[in-house]
Amino acid sequence: MYLQTLEPRNSSDVHFHNTRRTLERFTRYCQCATKRLSEITDYDLEEYLWLRKKDTWRGKPIKNVSLNNEIKMLNTCFAKAGPKEARGSGRANYGFVEHPPFINKLAHYSVTIRKGIF
Numbered sequence: 001m002y003l004q005t006l007e008p009r010n011s012s013d014v015h016f017h018n019t020r021r022t023l024e025r026f027t028r029y030c031q032c033a034t035k036r037l038s039e040i041t042d043y044d045l046e047e048y049l050w051l052r053k054k055d056t057w058r059g060k061p062i063k064n065v066s067l068n069n070e071i072k073m074l075n076t077c078f079a080k081a082g083p084k085e086a087r088g089s090g091r092a093n094y095g096f097v098e099h100p101p102f103i104n105k106l107a108h109y110s111v112t113i114r115k116g117i118f
Contacts, residue, residue, distance in 0.1 A: 001094060002077045022073045025052075037081055038097045045074060045103040064106040071105050078102065 003020055027033050029051045030044045052070065055062055079102075084095035 002080050018069075019073045019077070022070045023077065026074060040078070040101055042101045042103060045071075045101050048074075049103065049106075068105045071103055075102055 003016065003023070026044075026048050029048050030040075032040055032044065049067065049071065052062065052067060078097070078100035080093055081096040082093050082100040083098055084093050
C-alpha cells in the first residue's frame with residue numbers, strides 16, 4: 001500500500017524503484033513473506049542490517065550511507081503502517097500495527113583527503 005501511495009506522488013521513478021527493491025530484499029533476507037505485519041519486530045530489522053552488511057557491490061562493502069538510505073525507507077514504510085494519526089493533509093497512517101518496528105541509522109564517517117602525502 002505504501003508503494004501504491006508513493007508512485008503517483010513522486011516525480012522520480014528512482015525512489016519508487018529503490019524502495020520496492022529494499023522492501024523485496026527485506027522480505028527475502030528475513031523470510032517475512034509468511035509473517036503478518038504485526039509479527040515483524042525490531043530484531044528483524046537488525047537481522048536484515050546484519051545480513052546486508054555482508055553484501056558487496058562491485059567487490060566492495062556497502063557504505064553506511066547506502067545502508068542508512070535503506071534503513072530510512074524501511075522505517076518510513078513501517079511508520080506508515082503504524083497507528084492512525086493525522087500527519088498533515090492526506091498523510092494519515094494505515095493503522096495496521098500498534099508499535100511499528102524501528103532501527104536507528106548507522107554512524108557514517110567522513111573521510112578527509114589530504115593532498116601531497118605521496
